[in-house]
Amino acid sequence: MEEIVKHSDVLSLHIPLTSETRQMVNDEYFFHFRKPFFFINTARGEIVSTASVLKAIENKKILAAGLDVLETEKFPALAQQNWYQELVASGKILLTPHVGGWTFDSYRKISEVLAQKLEELRLGH
Secondary structure, eight states: OHHHHHHOSEEEEOOOOOTTTTTOBSHHHHHTOSSOEEEEEOSOGGGBOHHHHHHHHHTTSEEEEEESOOSSOSTTTGGGSTTHHHHHHOSSEEEOOSOTTOOHHHHHHHHHHHHHHHHHHHHTO
């Protein structure tokens, strides 16, 4: 971590959600970075404090962020978060609909499973 916080231009998270990683990326975490960087989270939303990302952008610690996941993702709960309006208004955050792990093969597999389930329903199995 010492090297990461000293030299990173981009931080991209690809870690599982565990009891150790839940809310790991917060104000304290961002404090240690020595220079402004780009932040990407395609892992799990609950690893990152969205309020901390917004604060780090405001303080120019994060140059811009790409968030494929959020700690709260579904409406109406998402719109009720105290950081929601700031998230929507930020011109420094790109939101994607939790598709960071999609590949051609994973999309094809999902489509095949769905087609199989529809066929089973049609045949009454």
